Amino acid sequence: MGKFVISKRKNGEFQFNLLAGNGQVILASEGYASKPSCMNGVKSVMKNAADPKRFDAKVAKNGKFYFNLKATNGQVIGKSEMYEAQASCDNGIASVAKNAPGATIDDQTK
Secondary structure, eight states: OOEEEEEEOTTSOEEEEEEOTTSOEEEEOOOBSSHHHHHHHHHHHHHHTTOGGGEEEEEOTTSOEEEEEEOTTSOEEEEOOOBSSHHHHHHHHHHHHHHSTTOEEEETTO
């Protein structure tokens, strides 16, 4: 089962990472000014990860593959790592779709 890890950056912003069952980061958030905003981002990922249309697979300038997860308003709520192959990127999307909806939350800012 997946897990969201909430942490605080050195600049004071909050962020979350979605980890797969093996502990690997499969989705990372932007920085949020407040913890409630960060938690809203987590809830948005939980909701939107179930919809394949919310994933936007892309190719970076260096030729590597990655994807964004977007909210219903089109805003990016999470980004993947860079992958060498399209198939690996597709597996990453499938992993987020599987792990996000029922993921636990580990708040490391307390």
